[in-house]
Amino acid sequence: MTKPLSDSVKSLKPSGIRKFFDIVSEMKDAISLGVGEPDFDTPWHIRDEGIFALEKGKTFYTSNAGLKELREEICNYVSRTQRVNYDPMHEVIVTVGGSEAIDIGLRAMCNLGDEVIIPQPSYVSYEPCAILAGAKPVIIDLKAENEFRLTPEELEAAITDKTKVLILPFPNNPTGAIMEKGDLEKIAKIIIENDIYVMSDEIYAELTYKGEHVSIVSLPEMKERTILINGFSKAYAMTGWRLGYACGPEEIIKQMTKIHQFAIMCAPTTSQYAAVEALKNGDDDVKMMRQAYNQRRRFLMNAFREMNLDCFEPYGAFYVFPCIKEFGMTSEEFATRFLEEEKVAAVPGTAFGNSGEGFLRISYAYSLDNLKIAMERLKRFVERLRKG
Amino acid sequence: MSDELLSIIEKNSRIGVNELAVLLGKEEIEVANEIAKLESEGVICGYHTLINWDKTSIEKVTALIEVKVTPQRGQGFDKIAERIYNYPEVRAVYLISGGYDLLVTLEEKTLKEIAGFVSDKLSTLDSVLSTATHFVLKKYKDHGTVFDKKKEDEREVITP
8 A cells, every 4th residue: 555644744843842841731631841832912993993994804815925015014124123125026925924934944955964043942843844855964963051042162063064054043943042143143253254144033032021022144154045934923922923023135035935735835924914903012011021031030040040950041932941960851751740739730851952951941931929839839849859 | 202201101100210211222321301391390290090980889979060159359260170179079170161160079988068069169269150060970981991891802813
């Protein structure tokens, strides 16, 4: 009988999160610190705009690349935050979440055997998307001692003559690490020297707690070799609306739009109208949420200090990534016991790559009250482990 | 710091100085000094509790009263506003633009007491030209807080 499945799909490892999810969902009164999405509702004026679009009967396809008005607002946003100007007609595409942009971006760029450099720990979909695009993922294991930033030495060591594109996922999920301008300048120099591309996933750009987020695209000569990916999920708490975008050189966006056209047609129309409102009038909401996240971040860092738990200070996204190596367990063992004994779910660092071993991802997309209870339990757990 | 500090304690006035210091990334002494300063400047005017009286056995009736007045020479609306807000049963007095001048919020035990206040005290003031009393039937939201709504976390428990 003919085998029904594709070998490359079969070869993909299922997400390490799934197993954990199954345990947690069966457990009553467990506290989760495991989500990768904001706890805020989408601000009302944005939802209202979506409702309004439905009421007015705006229920048709938009153009493949997305509503012109939205593309213009995206360009305005990139221009005012990064001082980089994109042409809304040719250099932007609106996608179904940032995830789609990652997928079609890699598919548009990679030939069979091209190498895609992926720093880890990082978001779970880069590696599978690279494989499905026919490329070969080359993993860089980021180090805690560098605060999980990508160093020029690490990048240089990973580049070969087959390297096509570097994925640059900062602010980072799961570590919360950021790359500042000085760090990026060193990376950009190597990118240009080696004539390769960057896919910069900046979905957490607005959640930066140390100065303003700097995109690598704002550095000289980088616009022509960067695909900038962003979206509405994290900044505006719009995960369920499924809306992201990519900005980049016209020739790449054109091919991405082709894949998008055949696979997706266009991003959801209602979401696109809501997103126009988000970009036009959402700055205050972003500021309010960023402030709340930052308070929680400080609260967690302080809680770790008080329980002497080793953790570098992350300045981005809504994750902290404490080190649990002192307990002599794997991340998975630690997370499983923490869940079983204290009923708190946090994701093992290994779900985001082997270099996440010895770490735990704790999300602070939760109310302070929730975090307080979780930290009391973590403290009790850690003290019990130390006593042996 | 004061903007962020105020936005925290506006929602939770019971929070301790030590916790505030952690959330704001400041020293406790800095936070304590800032609060003292805001109190003395009259920026912080009190630390109240938001109570949903409907859930208690205590009867309370709230009315919003639109008041048209004649402003007084040299004192504008301030003098008449003061005469009204000095009554303890008056919860709030706002000077309003538009069709009338003052909006008075009144809280009493019964409807009758409100009626009494309007007819005996408010309407008889010299500068008051007219009043229109609206009774509150239900409070859905007050001070930015929605009453009677517990929000469930509907997110998937673990997501990448």
